[in-house]
Amino acid sequence: MFELTKQFRFEAAHTLARRIEAEPSRRIHGHSYRAEVTIRGHADPESGMVVDLGLFRRAMEEVRDGLDHRFLDEVPDLGPATLENLSVWIWRRLADRCPGLSKVTVHRDSEGEACSYAGAGGDAR
Ligand SMILES: Nc1nc2c(c(=O)[nH]1)N=C([C@H](O)[C@H](O)COP(=O)(O)OP(=O)(O)OP(=O)(O)O)CN2
């Protein structure tokens, strides 16, 4: 069993209503994000591939376009632009095109923060 991982970066802005006192987050502000997508599977004996990374890349480029340089508050079906919701949003847009999708992790490297999602029944270890 292999785990194939590919990443993409995106820059985006959002606001966030929070229960704790954090006025800056309520204002429009931006973050640099790094999404890391992992597919698990066996390699095809003929191609030696779990999935062709070119197909993986094309699927991810479409997802990236829906987030990069966008105001995340306006992205359909995202909800509050938390790391949690971003990881689920990316998962849902890749699940049909990436058989064996096993984990999506969204990082905010500047803050040393990340959130991983492994599907509704998954275990994001
Ligand atoms: N569980 C989560 N909590 C928070 C998230 C999140 O995605 N998941 N996101 C935010 C905001 O995006 C916030 O802008 C993060 O920036 P940060 O500077 O880390 O916010 P802090 O409150 O930690 O730091 P301050 O500089 O004091 O605002 C917040 N929470």
Ligand SMILES: [Zn+2]
């Ligand atoms: Zn923020």
